[in-house]
Amino acid sequence: MNVALAKTDMKTDTSRALSEAFANVRERLPGTGSVAEVRQRALESFEQQGLPHRRVEDWKYTDLRTSMREVLPLAAAPDEAAASRAASILKSTAVKGARQLVLVDGVYAPQLSNLGKLEKGLAIRTLRDALETGGEAVRDQLLSSKQSTDPMVSLNTAMMTDGVVIEVSEGAELAQPIQIIHIASGAVPAAMFTRSLLRVGNKAKVTLIESFVAADGAKSYQAHDALVVSVGSHARLDHVRLMEDARDAFNVSTAFVTVGAHSHFNTFNLTAGGQLSRYQAFIKFAGEHARVETNGVNLLNGTQHGDTTLFLDHAVPNGASREVFRAVLDDRGHSVFQGRIIVRPDAQKTDAKMMTRALLLSDEAEADNKPELEIFADDVTCGHGATTGALDQSLLFYLRARGLPEKEAQALLIEAFVGEAIESIVDDNLRDIAVGAARRWLAARG
């Protein structure tokens, strides 16, 4: 909260390089006419703000001006070698029984994806296709992020090259989960800008899994992703996002979610990969009696920096939201959690709760929590809690006394700690997937 001189007019080399990158590739970016105009305006908005830094309140703890040192060139379409590297990592990443939609180095890879036997009411196409030939409605929705003033969202809008557009029509209850897999596989350091859209029609039911991984031998990369979701009234969306990017990767992703009346949205994000990452979700209540559960876990060690920022906008009355967040930090890991709940003036009877806890395993780790409430309606119940601490020594002693080695005892307690967030995943399969990812992290920790 200290105030000093803000150097807002100072442009960093990085942000200038980003502007140049846009100029170099703009001709190759999909979409013309109004799409190109939106891109141009988004770039201008980005240029005006530059890379977010610690004096931008929403980015207080993730200063890209100091930590994003270089701009990597836009990734080239994957060649055969890259595709085969991607194919091998895909085997271990693909969730059994799910429909895989694979993006390799930011480009849709039809040969690795599964578009066969689309269920009734399900339509899938690429972002490139939607921007070039898609109808006005889809395009508008894809570009709806233009209302956001976040500079990294603007950058994504300007540069987005590919992604998937999934439409589920009214009443369609998809039995098969959809999995969007982002694979970085390039042999040269590169940046990718992707954006996907999911429209869940009224009374429809969808399960979505997002995975971020790197193929063996992938060079350091920067992933910029956005996901635009609309959940219709009485619809249901179960969503799990697993970020297990390479340890030297950069990942800034944004989700824009609108939930309709009586809908139910259950979402979970796990951040275990990446050197520097930020996942920001903007969730807006557009209809009454909707219910949102957003849960997350940051598992970080080494010198990883992971930022999870959630923004819940209770714009209408009678909404309910629950947020459970856990961070486990080892070595010099740095976790950031910002949870903001806003209750708009007429959103009476809102019921919002948020709980964030951080577990520090090392004296060099850092946990920053900023649970924020902004309330403009008087008949609501809102609350938040936050704790930070180390592993309970008496619990550890109990387990050690029963013969468990220290690492195992720790692992057991960590799993239980993280479990509090994972438990709120409603879908059994998704919960197992999340547990699996958490165990992978624990196992890698040794």
Next chain:
Amino acid sequence: MPAVQETVDRVRQIDVDQYRYGFETDIESDKAPKGLSEDTVRFISAKKNEPAWMLEWRLEAYRRWLTMREPEWARVHYPKIDYQDYYYYSAPKRKELASLDEVDPEILKTYEKLGIPLREQEMLAGVVRPEGERRIAVDAVFDSVSVATTFQKELKQAGVIFMPISEAIREHPDLVKKYLGTVVPTSDNYFATLNSAVFSDGSFVYVPPGVRCPMELSTYFRINERNTGQFERTLIIADKGAYVSYLEGCTAPQRDENQLHAAVVELVTHDDAEIKYSTVQNWYPGNSEGKGGIYNFVTKRGDCRGHNSKISWTQVETGSAITWKYPSCILRGDNSRGEFYSIAISNGYQQVDSGTKMIHLGKNTTSRIISKGIAAGVSQNTYRGLVTAHRKATNARNFTACDSLLIGDKCGAHTVPYIEAKNSSALFEHEATTSKISEDMLFYCVQRGLSPEEAVALVVNGFVKDVLQQLPMEFAVEAQKLISISLEGSVG
């Protein structure tokens, strides 16, 4: 759950149009020319007969201020302040005073009306004085100068220095030089830097080692003159093993223009020392249409320099059009302790962005934050608090509870906590639910027949009450009323 009628009524009693201290004292005054420049700074310094080092200090701050930008991150909105449109110095016309009897009767009357005892004999006049009744030494600051300080003789006997800071600069330059600007550096923030350049008066307190200050000390700030800014500076030092309790009150006349109040308060505690700092802030909040009122942009910070030292802030905030204030504790000494108890009530068009910072640097440091915000009318009430433990602050402990209550559907209550842990032995708890304060305490109270709500109120307010009960000012009664506002319908 919406607020119950009783609460609504009580808050109504202190609504902006009920402001009782809005009268104006008609008195001739001595002013600096309007506006701000190096000359203004020199003028103030000359008026105060300051030594050269002090003037240099001010000028350096002023030059730095010119390069700074007004902060915009707080959740408050106001038209751009024209810093050239203020008088930076205004003093009641009167030459040096030899004794209290020479104080302008108009001023005495003003303080009488405000309920502040400026005459020691009045305090002593009572035929029967109840056993143990506490006496309070008062430093009365009227616009830019201190007009009277009571009980100086008695305090001197105890070794306590309590005087206007302008006098202290002349009489105890070494002490002032040693401490001034060490807690809030001149470069700290926009308003603190402005204050460093143009501060006119305020209180200076030094409590020598091992001394428990024999009475409560208090400063009463009054802005009277039109278009003046008040920039007071308070510096309190508790040397090893010392203890002092200090109270601060503020009011201003009703005017249509906004007036600026940018104070700086610095506290220093050495080993085993304790400072208890209480504020009842009741500046004019503006009228019911949001016109006028004081801009209260204050920097308050305490430095627990010594081991086992303690600083406790208690504040009751009911006034000001805009409040921007974060009384903080730097817990530098091992085993030091910081506390912050706050009740902020906003009505009408008031905007409050207030909270605290607990900065844990030493080992085994503990802090506690209890904050209660009540918003009514179309006001906005924000709690903003930082708790941070640095790498070497092993075993840092913090407990934070902040509750807000909204009365009506046009106001807003916000909570913005920043919780930063940089070592694994730090244990931080932050909660915004009233039921979790301490299950044991609540159970104890409930078991003895209190309703859960009464029990919560008792637990939260138990900390605040003992300080508030001792407030000498008439509005202590009001503060009491505020405290008793129940916690029902609270939101985090």
